[in-house]
Amino acid sequence: MIRPHDSIIVQSLGRFLIPVIQLFGLYVLFFGQYGPGGGFVGGVILGTSMVLAILVFGHDASRSQLSKKALHGDGLGMLIFAGVGGLCLIGGGEFLNYAHLHIPGLEIAARRSLGIVLTQIGVAIDVAVTAISIVFSLSAEEIIEDSTNG
Amino acid sequence: MIFSFEIPLLILLLLTAAGAILVKDLMSAILLLGCYSFFLSLVWAWLGAVDVAFVEAVVGAGLATVLFLLTLFGTAPKDSRLRRPPPPMAALIGLPLLGILLLYAAKDLPQFGDPNSPANSHISPTYLEQSFHDTHTPNVVTSVLMDYRSLDTMVETVVIFTAGIACVLLLRRKAS
Structure with a gap:
């Protein structure tokens, strides 16, 4: 059980920094096709911002509710990644061969680009949820009944 | 320099x-x-x-x-x-010897950035030339990771997922 930090400096800085970090994480995630970055790093940055919210504001604060809700998304990232592969199978190609995603009006290279974006989102969700979930497992005891009972 | x-x-x-x-x-x-x-x-x-x-x-x-x-x-x-026990004698003698051996072997590694090294001459030119045409993705690292080698990336994601599940199963306990 993590209690809120009692320093006003840490609280104000956290209030200001956490949205900036989340924005930067989204930027890294979607800019990964054009520069350094990608799904893994973007997911870790997103997860770390939520971990920072837990560390600064405590488990029960309203700002930590997003992280608590994110715990329910465990496995969603894997579902997206493998689901894109399955869609390629349905389209008549090999597993994860994005050229066989059936989207009308897109040439093959654009389909591959879209497949890369989708799988990167999958990786990001998986990594972010795993980071939050490990932090919750290490720190929370009373919080578990809340999160399992809804 | x-x-x-x-x-x-x-x-x-x-x-x-x-x-x-x-x-x-x-x-x-x-x-x-x-x-x-x-x-x-x-x-x-x-x-x-x-x-x-x-x-x-x-x-x-x-x-x-x-x-x-x-x-x-x-x-x-x-x-x-x-509490730190003193290191054993075998480690004090053997590990510096191993380090010297590794430094000696490091002389045979190709120079950093050598265009003729095996890592740069075998398949990398194909990726560098083809990846933008194939995937419309300027970052070659991303296109190799997520398209050419996407099955590897998926299995890595499975590893992370499994690690998260294992942590939850092992560490979460009710307040006693």
């Missing part, structure tokens, strides 16, 4: 690594390990591997430090002091 940034960074790396091993308190060791990861990420960025530097800075210096600290706070206070 080319070594002007590398030498101080590597000295800082060695100092922080040695400090993390030699320091008496586990809390200081964790923070020194975070510093070590940060300097290592600077080294990666200096060598041009910006993606790896990103991961090292975020995971090594940020997330791993938090996880270590949470684990430390979960243990009893008396466990955080270190």
Whole structure:
């Protein structure tokens, strides 16, 4: 059980920094096709911002509710990644061969680009949820009944 | 010259690594390990591997430090002091010998950035030439990771997923 930090400096800085970090994480995630970055790093940055919210504001604060809700998304990232592969199978190609995603009006290279974006989102969700979930497992005891009972 | 940034960074790396091993308190060791990861990420960025530097800075210096600290706070206070037995004689003699052997073998490695080295001449030119035409993705690292080698990436994601599930199963317990 993590209690809120009692320093006003840490609280104000956290209030200001956490949205900036989340924005930067989204930027890294979607800019990964054009520069350094990608799904893994973007997911870790997103997860770390939520971990920072837990560390600064405590488990029960309203700002930590997003992280608590994110715990329910465990496995969603894997579902997206493998689901894109399955869609390629349905389209008549090999597993994860994005050229066989059936989207009308897109040439093959654009389909591959879209497949890369989708799988990167999958990786990001998986990594972010795993980071939050490990932090919750290490720190929370009373919080578990809340999160399992809804 | 080319070594002007590398030498101080590597000295800082060695100092922080040695400090993390030699320091008496586990809390200081964790923070020194975070510093070590940060300097290592600077080294990666200096060598041009910006993606790896990103991961090292975020995971090594940020997330791993938090996880270590949470684990430390979960243990009893008396466990955080270190008792250090003296190193065995075989390690004191054998490990420097191994280091000298590795340094000797490192002379045969190709030069950094050598265009004729096997890693740069076998399949990398194909990726560099074809990837933008194939995937419309300017970053070759991303297109190799997520398209040409996407099955590997998927299995890595499965590994991370499994690690998260295992942590939940092993560590979550009801308040007693």
